[in-house]
Amino acid sequence: MKKYHMLGLFSNFDEAFTAISDIRHYKVPGVSVDDVTLISPIEHPEIEEVLGERTSHVPKFTLMGALFGSTAGFIFLAAAQANFTVQPQGGKPVIAIPSNIVLSYEMLIMAAVLCTVTGFLLGARLLRRRKSLYSENVGVDQVGIEMEVEEKYLEPLKELFREHKVLEIREEVAK
Amino acid sequence: MPTRDIDEDIKWAQINKDVLRSMENPRMGYWIAIAVSLTLLSFAVGAEIYQYNVGMGPSNLNWPHMWDLYIATFIFWIGMSHSGTLLSAILHIIQADWRKPIYRFAEAMTTFTLMTAGLFPVIHLGRLWNMYWVLPYFSDRGIWPNFRSPLVWDAFAISTYLTSSALFLFIGMIPDLSICRDNTRGWRKKLYTVLSLGWRGDDRQWRNFRKTYMLMACFLIPLAVSVHSIVSADFAMSIMPGWHVTTFPPYFVAGALYSGCAAIITLFILLRYFFRFEQYMTMPILDKTCKLTFAIAMVWTYLNLIEFSSIWYGHDEVGKELLLAKFNGPYSPYFWAMLFLGSVMPFTLAFEKIRNNIPALFVISLLLNVGMWLERWMIVTPTLSLSYHPFAFDVMWPSWVQWFIVLGSFGWFGLLFLVFVKIVPSVSMYEVKEMIFHRRHLANKDIASVMHRRATDDGSMATETPGN
Numbered sequence: 001m002k003k004y005h006m007l008g009l010f011s012n013f014d015e016a017f018t019a020i021s022d023i024r025h026y027k028v029p030g031v032s033v034d035d036v037t038l039i040s041p042i043e044h045p046e047i048e049e050v051l052g053e054r055t056s057h058v059p060k061f062t063l064m065g066a067l068f069g070s071t072a073g074f075i076f077l078a079a080a081q082a083n084f085t086v087q088p089q090g091g092k093p094v095i096a097i098p099s100n101i102v103l104s105y106e107m108l109i110m111a112a113v114l115c116t117v118t119g120f121l122l123g124a125r126l127l128r129r130r131k132s133l134y135s136e137n138v139g140v141d142q143v144g145i146e147m148e149v150e151e152k153y154l155e156p157l158k159e160l161f162r163e164h165k166v167l168e169i170r171e172e173v174a175k
Numbered sequence: 176m177p178t179r180d181i182d183e184d185i186k187w188a189q190i191n192k193d194v195l196r197s198m199e200n201p202r203m204g205y206w207i208a209i210a211v212s213l214t215l216l217s218f219a220v221g222a223e224i225y226q227y228n229v230g231m232g233p234s235n236l237n238w239p240h241m242w243d244l245y246i247a248t249f250i251f252w253i254g255m256s257h258s259g260t261l262l263s264a265i266l267h268i269i270q271a272d273w274r275k276p277i278y279r280f281a282e283a284m285t286t287f288t289l290m291t292a293g294l295f296p297v298i299h300l301g302r303l304w305n306m307y308w309v310l311p312y313f314s315d316r317g318i319w320p321n322f323r324s325p326l327v328w329d330a331f332a333i334s335t336y337l338t339s340s341a342l343f344l345f346i347g348m349i350p351d352l353s354i355c356r357d358n359t360r361g362w363r364k365k366l367y368t369v370l371s372l373g374w375r376g377d378d379r380q381w382r383n384f385r386k387t388y389m390l391m392a393c394f395l396i397p398l399a400v401s402v403h404s405i406v407s408a409d410f411a412m413s414i415m416p417g418w419h420v421t422t423f424p425p426y427f428v429a430g431a432l433y434s435g436c437a438a439i440i441t442l443f444i445l446l447r448y449f450f451r452f453e454q455y456m457t458m459p460i461l462d463k464t465c466k467l468t469f470a471i472a473m474v475w476t477y478l479n480l481i482e483f484s485s486i487w488y489g490h491d492e493v494g495k496e497l498l499l500a501k502f503n504g505p506y507s508p509y510f511w512a513m514l515f516l517g518s519v520m521p522f523t524l525a526f527e528k529i530r531n532n533i534p535a536l537f538v539i540s541l542l543l544n545v546g547m548w549l550e551r552w553m554i555v556t557p558t559l560s561l562s563y564h565p566f567a568f569d570v571m572w573p574s575w576v577q578w579f580i581v582l583g584s585f586g587w588f589g590l591l592f593l594v595f596v597k598i599v600p601s602v603s604m605y606e607v608k609e610m611i612f613h614r615r616h617l618a619n620k621d622i623a624s625v626m627h628r629r630a631t632d633d634g635s636m637a638t639e640t641p642g643n
Contacts, residue, residue: 041187042609043381045616051378058386080311080319092323099323102405103331109398110335113391117342120387124380126349126372134375136357141187146377
C-alpha cells in the first residue's frame, strides 16, 4: 500500500485543533492522533492537551551532563594536583577541596549546558535535511498538520481538513 | 511621546515584515555608530601594537600599580554581561512577558561584553602568547596552573559563562533564523539555512526547544552569580586593604546587574531609533527597565554603605585610612563622582516625566555606566596606591596607552554588537508573537474555551475552561 505525506495548512490554532480533535475521535478510521505532527509559528501553551503527553528527553541529558561534569571535573583536577606531589606544597593539602568545589561547580554547569544542547539537537531532530512538504507560511502565521497516511485514507482526511477550513493541502508520496 | 504598549492586534505577518526590514534598512545613525566604533577600535589597535612592541612601560603599569585600567575595565565588561542573564534567564523563569521584545539584544550584549572582557587579561599580561598557561592543558612538563588561585577560577568561570551564554543566545535564535531563511536570498539565505539547523517548527522541536531554553536559563543564573563572585574573589581573597572584604561578592553582583541594566537602557534607545522599533520596543517596556535599574541601584548603594560602615566600625586601621583617602585623597574627585553618579543619579529614574523622556534617559543611562566604570577603577587603583607599607605609597595616573585601549574596547564591543543586530533579528519575532497570543488568549474567553479543550472532550465545542 502506497503511503503519503500530507500537510494541511490552517489559518489559526483554533481550526487546526478542532481538526485534531476529530482525528482523536476517529472521524477518519485508521488515522490516529499519535500520527499527527503540528507545525506552528509559536508553541501553543496547551499543546499537550490537544496532542496528548509527548515526552522530551532533554532533562535526562542535562542530568547526565551535570553528574559527569562535577565528578569528572573533580577527578581531573585531583589528578592534575596529584602531579604536584613533586613540588613543595608548603604544608597545604595536595588536593584542595574548597577550590576544587568552585572549579567542579563551573565544570558541572559547562558539561550540563553542553549535554542539554546535545539533547536538544538529537531530541528535536535538527541537523537533518528538511522534509519537502514544509511551508514557509508556517513561519509567518499559519498552523500546519502533517501526517503520514495510507492511500485509502487520503481522501477522507482531506475531506476532514476541508470541513475545518483548511487553506491549503500539500501531499507527496512517502519514500 | 507615544506611551502605548505593544499593539495586540498587530498581524503576525506584520511582525515578520517589520523585523526583517530592520535588518536591511537602518537609519543613518547606525552607520555613524559603526564609524565611531571603528575609529575607537583603531585607537586601541594602534596603542596595543605600540605596547606590544615596546613592552608594558608606556602603560605606566609598574610596582605597586600592577593592576589599573585594564583590570578595572575587565571587571566593568564582565559586570555588564549580567544584564542578559537578568533580562533573559531570570525574567524568563518568572514569566515576565515584557522582556520578550528586548531580551535578544540583552543576550547578545552578554556574549559580546564577555568577548570584550576576555581581551583585557590578555592585554594586561603583556606577553599575549603565554595566555594559554592559565588553562589546564596537558603539558609534557607536567606543569599545571595553580588551582588555588582565583585567577585560574576566573579562566574556568569566564570560559564556562561565554560558552553557555553564546549557546543560550544561539538556541533562542533558531526559530527566528528559520524565518530569516524563508525570507531571504543569496548569501544570507545560505547563512541562515546553516544556522537554523533545519528548524521547521514542529511540535517535537518546540517541545524540546522549551525544555532546553528553560534548563539553560536555570543554569545561567547561578553561573552568572558565580562568575562575578569569582571575579570579586580576585580581590577579596587577597589581604590588601579595601579588597579583603566579605561583602565583595554580592557587591560585585549588584554592581554588575546595575551597569548591565543601565547599558540595556542605552542600547534599547539606540536600537529603537536605528531600526524604527517604536512599535516593539515600547515606552512601557523602557519604563519597567528603568524601574528595575533604580531598584538595583538602591541595592548597590546599600551594599556600598554596608562596606563603608563595616570598615569604619572595624579594627582595621589601614582599611579605615584607605577609606578616608578615597574621600579626600588624590582620587577623591573620581570617588565622589562615582558616588554621585551611582547613588544619586538613579533617583532621576523615580520621576515618570524623566522615564518618558528618551534623550534624558539616554544621557542618564550613559552617566550611570560612567559611574559604574569609576566604581571599578576606584576598587582597583586607590588600594594599590595606599597599601600597608609607606615605601609602597604611590599615586599613579594611567597613560594614554591605557586610555586608548579602554576606549577602543567600547569600539570593539560596539562593532560586534552593531554587526550582530544587522545580521540577526534584534527583536525576537516568535517571542513577540507568543506575547501577543498569550495576551489575546487571556483577554478573549471564546478563544480560550477552544484552546483549553481537553483531549478527553467529545467532538463538540467545549465551553469550559480549566479553573472555571
